[in-house]
Amino acid sequence: LAINTAKPSSSGEFAVVPVVGRHPASKDEELDLGLVKYEYIPLEFYWKTYSGGFPNLEDTELTLAFAYHTPYYPSRLLLGFRNFRKSMGEWSPQGGRRDDLNPITFNDIQESLEGDFTVAEVGEITSDSPFRNVETYYSIKSGNWNDRTTWSYNGHEGDPLSNGYYYSSWGRQRWNNGDPVPGPEDIVIIAQEHGVFVDDFTEANSEVVTGDNRAAAQIEIKAGGSLDIGSTTGHNFADIKGDGTFRTSTASIPNADYGDFVTSEQAVFEYYGNGTLNLPADLDEYPTLKLTESGTRNAPAKDLKINKALIIDGPTFNVNGDASNGDIAVYGNLQINSGAMVLPNNNKRKLDLFGELVMSGGALSIANKGSAGVEHEINLYGALTQNGAATINLSNTAKAKLRFVGDRDLVTVNTRNDASTRFYKLEVAKSGLNKEVRFSGDFSLDAPADQLVKPLQLTRGTATLANGDLNLTLTSGGPDFKIPAEAALVVTNKARVAASGVNSGIWLDGLLKVDNGGQVLLNGGVNNYIEYAASGNAQIWVGNTNGAAPPTRLEVGSQIRRAGNTDAGVLSLIQDKAATEIVVGSVDAPMGSRGVLELLNGGSSLVQKEQGSVVTLVRGQANASVPALIFDPELVDCAPNSGFVLGTGETPENSLMGLYLG
16 A cells, blocks of 8 residues: 555555455456457456545545466467456446556555455456446346346346347357346345245256355345245355345355344244254354254254244254253244254253243154253243143153243243143242243143152242142152242142142242132141241132132141241231131141141231131140140131131040130
């Protein structure tokens, strides 16, 4: 770079990138004009320049000089060399024709330093440039990329380009190649409702234009339009953008800039075909990702981000990856219509589903065999809907925990109404107590219930079990099933939950609500209790809003009590309807230092809203040191003829039940 006039105020940055090979905008070497052929041969080398700064320069002040050091042997049929430059998409000759290749000097190149620079051997006629200017190709119909009548230079309603054709000249049949198809410097715009596919194309002279190795500088696919490369490969598409659909049946997709396309709200990236296709590791972000037809699609060993929906419509999508990579985040819905999504049996994966899980068919499952130590994590922010023949099995040798997260007020889980839907673990971990997950269908929950982490885990939010076929075991031993302060368990519409095992029950610091024929039966083992905390949040609500039969029932085989190591404890017990059953101590009451039912301390309360409401105590404690009923709450609000029944036909002989009424 030479600045011919010294200007101290003109400073900036300048870079040159030498590129080996003929410039991609080079035309064919020959122009057939009848009896005479005029040729040009572009140099197999060019220079790209970039600049910034250099203010206040005038046209005549800049000179660029290059040198080509590889031995070059000129053609004897041409007349010399001429410089050519591309600026702002337009090619123009620079200077006159000369005999020698070097030096390659561009004088008076104006203020803009950026562009492409090269040389070509030229003939006598030089008005036709060896290089094509940047053209914009508009689709005017659906058709083959290589069929020129698919395109127009003049908008989507313009006249079509011309394919190759024969013509008569000087009494002879000659061939004209027609207009060029889009090239590496060109812009392509595919209109709404136009589907352009890339495939071989046979000219009128029987010459086949290959579908491989097509090129464009930029392709914009309008919403409703599509570009289908099929199984063709080797394309040089620098930039793909727009709101339409890009389709491929090969994983050898163009090495393009997909940035605008993958962030479009409407765009679709579709892999189709009937065989096995391994998704490329080079592309880890998609708009809506659609997998169609049949066969197998294998995810790469790379985390994937899907900005809208993931749609599986036919093939099996294997979520593979390796020990560290292969998690998937879907910011729209996961929609399975047919086929399957299969989690691996070896490496742990995480799926973040920010939309809904919608299954009208197909399967969500885990690959057979594998490692029993693998537990995948699925975080679902929206609803789960399972219709028709769709199947869910997240309980195999490897397993998955399904977590309900986020801040939606109500999320419904509409599984098929049979226990063939198999979950391993479920966790409700919403953003607050008032965020509800409502389970309206039947399912099985297969994790062992005698471990620290139970099959159903409440962290935050409300879990509502609302299907009469549901029959879940909260705990079968070991640590208690916990309802923390910001959580609630609602058992309604005849759903059933149970506790069994030895010395295991519910630890309550939140809300346990039983309504509309719900059954909470903590009576399947030895010493199955409710132990409540001292925060003041613990509440038991028992009602029958819709008058269900059989009536709502809460049965605690052992005791409803404070912890054994503290006198603190606060419980609110609300019996909303008389047509309910609250039974305590139906099996045993082994903790003699605690009552069978304890309602005491500031903040505790008993509310019985209808006449005839009763709480039944079946037995006293073994080796009791305190009364069976300890009743000294801060608030009592009981309807007439309501209260407690001590003793039933099931009360053991010689069972003593003391009373403390504060």
